[in-house]
Amino acid sequence: MKSLRNNTSKYLTCVALSCILFSSSCTKEYQDPARAKTDVALTTQQGLTAVAIGLQRVYTLTRTGVMFNSIAANGFVTNELALLNAGNIPELQLSTGGSSVDGTNTILFNLWTSANKIVYDADLVITNANNLGDKGYASGLIAYSSIFKALAIGNMSQYWEKIPDGTGKNVGFITRAAGFAKAISVLDNALSVVAANPISAGFATNVPTDINIVNTLHALKARYALFSGNYPLALSEANAVDLTKSSFFKFDATSPNILFTIISSNNVFQPLNANLGLTGANVPDAGDKRIPFYTVLVGSPATLRMNGFAAATASPFPIYLPGEMTLIKAEAYARQPDLTNSLIELNKVVTKTSDLFGVAAALPALIGPYTQQQLLDLIYKHRSIELYASGLKIEDMRRFNQPLTDRKRNFFPYPFQERDNNPNTPADPTF
Template structure:
């Protein structure tokens, strides 16, 4: 097969031409663009489109990556607002009724997620018609990663999510959104099992993402969010915890957390060394994960600064962390009331050192000798998820699942963006909190 020259220059020029982010109630077709069959009907066009999914998900302040980390961080008190003049962030920092359908961080995540789902579906449909099944399985799997992330972000943020793309679409419960993500992942894994991904496809996409491990990790994440402990445990056990899977950046396409927040010191920084946790769940003073995620500026306020996965313009951002997968195992066992195995998995996180973690993230703490009750174990798992997965965009979902009090967060679910409400009569009522 002829190798396509689709990498970074193609990604920027091709995708800038073909993709725009708009609300899900809109028609995504545009008569001024090249016809869709020219994009989604050939392997070269499909490759450009699937690379564009990653760019849409990660690039700049409008991306789902920035918006999910930022909305979650303010709502769950992980972040300190440096400049109240940043109105969308300021609304989220205040919480409650201050957050409304005009918030551009939330509308950006909503529109970006729906556009990604639409484009991913087009890639998957087009790939299924291609004769090179090994290349096609790569297209399907890669597109599914971003489709699953988009469905997951929406289901973690809103009570209901669109049940399709188009005009006046209906809505489904957020748990069904997680189920849709898992179904898509299962179909992608089946495609890979039938036709292993070709090396040609892997050479034509940006480096960083471990496709099979990522699919299983996301399956575990969304199974846990759905309350399916057995499925979460099985999917987590399928992930190779020695491997990394990352969104990579460079001087042209910068890490969006660094680009917007870290470099400017004008939007947000970490709240402090508590990482937003209340007594008695605050990190131990010797927990090495705190200096991994934060640094100290002794002269210029604020004192605590972003480190971790937003430290530099080219710091890779993990699609998932190995520690997340271990903590999913711990939680699944704990919720099945298997305290012995739950504690074993939790202690793997507590005793892990930087040298033994693929990302250099380790608590380096002593193991817990025992836990007296299921609730005690769950509290410890929640605490360590908040520390291990700081600024990951996952904490709000955790707060609800672990039944943390409303006083610890600014909202339970977000109001629906006006970009949807103004174009879809089926948009549900906004939640009270």
């Protein structure tokens, strides 16, 4: 497998020309006097490949990226994470919740800015790739970039009531429901492009091989269809994902896992407790093997640390878990309702003894019959455990009608930088 660093190194000249595209900004213009040079880079396969690879770097590799800030923001307000140092003011705001979280919060600003940056750069790749003569290579560029564009739109739609409808000056806003629909349309376009012109081998050798592009397009479409309440579509897309193939972000010593970097400092956050912050009927069952996967006791006296996908410098981070796809099927069946098939799918997760990433409960099968509500309650419980620290829990808490008192925010305020630069910025939510 190729690392992100090794693939990018093939395009050093093009990266130099397009480096301005990777820089952060408080606006959605992202312009620079070097625009003429970047325009030239965007006419070549090599230049477009460099920009496409850069999307993954913006998403994953720094503390300002979408991955870290999504996990942190979600984890604090849903009680997955405990703050270790009150001197970390952005984390303290989120850990406190309520009105303590405001537009000054840099975790939310970084999440917002990085997501919008990804949308902007992905649009450059998608638009310019259509002009390439090699349609198989163009197909790969469009599909790969569409993964990050959809993730960026989806993340914003999970955390804010409204999101920008594009990246222009004074851009308007759309509802989060329209945001999920937009993410699905991005994925639909990518799947149509790939169907018309299969991704070329030449493209596949020039990007990180750890992302299974077509599987990931289907998996994200299933996720956002579920969040949209389109259960037949969520079911069909989850069924289209080959669960024998993994899709993940790869890290190494030169491009370390940012979660491990944060966790190993033991100065920012760790799991709230060995129950992953769950209470009441949602407390994990005794013997649930996912608990020692996600948490570990370290030191003397022993303290609880995050394990799993934050365990080491090179720990991979899955774009989706096989268990997520199975739980999407279980929920889609339950809501239609088809309680028999819902329980069958739920038990695949409950009784699983291994998967591609080592996430396995290895518990006895659940024995029904269950009512629809009982099944939905169980699905929520097992999503909370299976998908711990994935950044998805706040969306689940809303969808499963969990009490507002169980979370510290329902939606986030808009960054002041956005409000200062865009008169169309909506009013902040009260909670």
